[in-house]
Amino acid sequence: MLNTNVLNINPETVCFIILKAKEFQAKEEVTFNEKIPDSEYEYDWSQILADHEDDLTYLEVKKVIEDLEPDQQVDLLTLMYIGRGDFDPNEWSAAHKEAKNNLAPNLTGYLLSKPLIAGYLEKGLEALGYTCQE
Template sequence: MLEMNPEIVCDVIARSREFHAKEEVVIPEEPGNPGDDWAMQILADHADDLTYLDLKTQIDDLDPEQQVQLVALMWLGRGDYEADEWDMAVEDAKDNWTPTTAEYLIATPLVSDYLTEGLALLGYSCED
């Protein structure tokens, strides 16, 4: 069961769509895990981008448990886990949590789609 307000996830989805829709944002591959530093290297090019900074700040301001929930939702929506494996996804995300979780999420291609799908698999929606 999702242990954070789905509206927070919906806001992250909206902001990530806005950032990823920019033409200059090119993220070449799927990330391996949250501990890899490739995400920070790729996103360094966007350090002055206000859309990026807004999204990064929003995720950084979440407590670690909420960040873990976001990562688990992304993995669920990406198909790494089934809905009945939610608790395992959360535990794995907790085991892999780092202070660079925001960069990991933002640097994931299709993160907004994965989060949307993850919410749907748990019975939530961003539609009013």
């Protein structure tokens, strides 16, 4: 059985990040660099960083994520993996190890480059028995 007390990050912090991700993803008129990236990884980064570096919502969520301890950042990425279906909730340890090995230097940019990140994080929290509903 899954130990639901595995989170080092406060679920309320994750809910705040989810809310800000939804706000950020809902914005219109996003423009992207015309240079064609060499890989899917570069494509994700070019999309998230195109005209977003001074976006207030982006900066707000970036500050929150950068202020997290490294183990909390790993948990955030782990929640994405669980919510995206890469790992079953009972595979928390394996997902956590994968997240630790793949922690991006700019975690905010990496996460927000995923159009469905808010849903992934919500599903990850729900798999552990948490909800963002009041």
